[in-house]
Amino acid sequence: ASGLLKAQHPTDQVKPKHTEAPIVKVTVKRVNADQVNRELSLYGRTEPDRIATLRSEVSGLVEKVYVQEGERVSKGQKIISDENSDVVSRLQSAKATLKQREVELKGAQSLKAQGYQSQTALAQAIANVEMAKADVVSYKLAVYKSQIIAPFDGIINERFVEVGDFLKNGDNIAMLVDLDPLVISANLTESSVSGLKTQQQATGRTVAGDVLQGNIRYISSVSEPGTNTFKIEVEVPNPDFSQMAGISTELALHLEPTWAMRITPAVMALDEAGNLGVKIVENDHVKFVPIDIVKSDSQGVWLSGLGQQADIITLGHGFVRAGDKVEVVRNDENGQPLNKLSAKANP
Numbered sequence: 001a002s003g004l005l006k007a008q009h010p011t012d013q014v015k016p017k018h019t020e021a022p023i024v025k026v027t028v029k030r031v032n033a034d035q036v037n038r039e040l041s042l043y044g045r046t047e048p049d050r051i052a053t054l055r056s057e058v059s060g061l062v063e064k065v066y067v068q069e070g071e072r073v074s075k076g077q078k079i080i081s082d083e084n085s086d087v088v089s090r091l092q093s094a095k096a097t098l099k100q101r102e103v104e105l106k107g108a109q110s111l112k113a114q115g116y117q118s119q120t121a122l123a124q125a126i127a128n129v130e131m132a133k134a135d136v137v138s139y140k141l142a143v144y145k146s147q148i149i150a151p152f153d154g155i156i157n158e159r160f161v162e163v164g165d166f167l168k169n170g171d172n173i174a175m176l177v178d179l180d181p182l183v184i185s186a187n188l189t190e191s192s193v194s195g196l197k198t199q200q201q202a203t204g205r206t207v208a209g210d211v212l213q214g215n216i217r218y219i220s221s222v223s224e225p226g227t228n229t230f231k232i233e234v235e236v237p238n239p240d241f242s243q244m245a246g247i248s249t250e251l252a253l254h255l256e257p258t259w260a261m262r263i264t265p266a267v268m269a270l271d272e273a274g275n276l277g278v279k280i281v282e283n284d285h286v287k288f289v290p291i292d293i294v295k296s297d298s299q300g301v302w303l304s305g306l307g308q309q310a311d312i313i314t315l316g317h318g319f320v321r322a323g324d325k326v327e328v329v330r331n332d333e334n335g336q337p338l339n340k341l342s343a344k345a346n347p
Helices: 085-114 119-145
Strands: 024-032 034-047 050-055 060-065 078-082 147-149 154-159 172-178 182-189 201-206 211-219 229-236 248-263 268-270 276-282 285-290 292-297 300-304 309-315 326-331
Touching: 024 248, 024 276, 034 201, 034 229, 078 172, 085 119, 182 211, 182 248, 201 229, 248 292, 248 309
Parallel strands: 024 326, 034 292
Antiparallel strands: 024 309, 034 182, 034 248, 050 172, 060 078, 078 147, 154 172, 182 229, 201 211, 201 248, 211 229, 248 300, 268 276, 276 285, 276 309, 292 300
């Protein structure tokens, strides 16, 4: 074999070329913000406006029962009546005694005017009349209390007596509940209570799907011990008593309006620090924007913090990071591509 042999110096070696990483292609959609009302979601329960346990104020047998459990009653309507013949007889006797005492008083006054009656005897006659009047009033009140009437409009939720029961003073008779207005009670955190005020609008949705509209009527001034939450009450009109108490209800409180964009939750992502946000494109580069969820509905999630317009990455956001340069493919409102070029997104 023949030829020229030449040592190869390191400087003669071919240097490898530096290759740049390929630019990732992403699909973006330009979204405009709308002014929406921020909502605060809570879980609560419906409650009656008032609950009263009716009790006996006199002793006696239950003579008549006028209402049944679950029946709606009006203010002043009879619930039950006790047998009161003995009290009525005592009332007649007290009235007769009162007439006698009044005659005695007139006689004492006449004798006193003629000088035949002392001042002490006249004072005793006056006292006897007043005592007789007190007895009449007492027995009249006993006759009135032998009939239990409804103190307000409501529903007899529970009745504890039947005809023939003997009642003593203080025995339970019935439980009366007032469902108009219906009250939705819930507890909210100390960070949210400052943004609320009475008469503010609120919307409740029961587990049955019924929507209840009302206003905040009460905000607690002192937090609950141990939880540091504040109780609120929302008043909902319920004139026909169609809504019941004790139903679990999702409560939405309408706060101040703000600019927000509605997107699908699929485009949201987490950054390296664990912050929730979305990735947008500005000047062909990816930017991560932390967001605040304003509210959600059946069509998506409303987010604030993106300004009034943004190019949101809808496809490929999982393959890029903040600061990466990308090739942009834009979609229209129906999700169809508009172009295939690197374009600068308007802020």
